[in-house]
Amino acid sequence: MKLSGGCLCGFISFTAVNPSSSHSCSCDICQKHSGCQTAVWLEFHSDDVEWTGEGGVPSLFRSSASSSRAFCGRCGTSVGAIDDSPVIALLSGIFDHNEQALFSPQSHSFEDMKPEWWRKIMPDAAV
Numbered sequence: 823m824k825l826s827g828g829c830l831c832g833f834i835s836f837t838a839v840n841p842s843s844s845h846s847c848s849c850d851i852c853q854k855h856s857g858c859q860t861a862v863w864l865e866f867h868s869d870d871v872e873w874t875g876e877g878g879v880p881s882l883f884r885s886s887a888s889s890s891r892a893f894c895g896r897c898g899t900s901v902g903a904i905d906d907s908p909v910i911a912l913l914s915g916i917f918d919h920n921e922q923a924l925f926s927p928q929s930h931s932f933e934d935m936k937p938e939w940w941r942k943i944m945p946d947a948a949v
Contacts, residue, residue: 829899835875
């Protein structure tokens with residue numbers, strides 16, 4: 823299955839195959855990067871993502887010791903995270919068709935950083 827997507831203005835676009843996992847995250851870096859309380863990611867091996875748009879590889883901001891956040895340098899759309907390990911995690915909202923079950927998160931990181939009102943909507947997983 824080949825998945826596709828891109829940014830708001832179309833300058834950054836991609837195709838990707840072989841998603842390895844989907845997860846959500848509520849850490850403060852994901853919140854700032856996405857502008858959302860929780861981000862939903864679909865992960866790929868970096869060899870399985872091809873940047874096909876005029877903009878090529880997205881602009882990067884080094885967000886931690888092992889990862890950079892990717893975004894469109896033209897319209898500012900948050901695209902995902904490109905890790906130093908060969909993993910690219912793309913935000914679920916940038917895919918052309920993201921209603922498939924494979925986008926449903928298998929795990930959630932940093933539940934402790936969700937605001938209390940969000941816990942009422944999305945309760946923490948049982949420990």
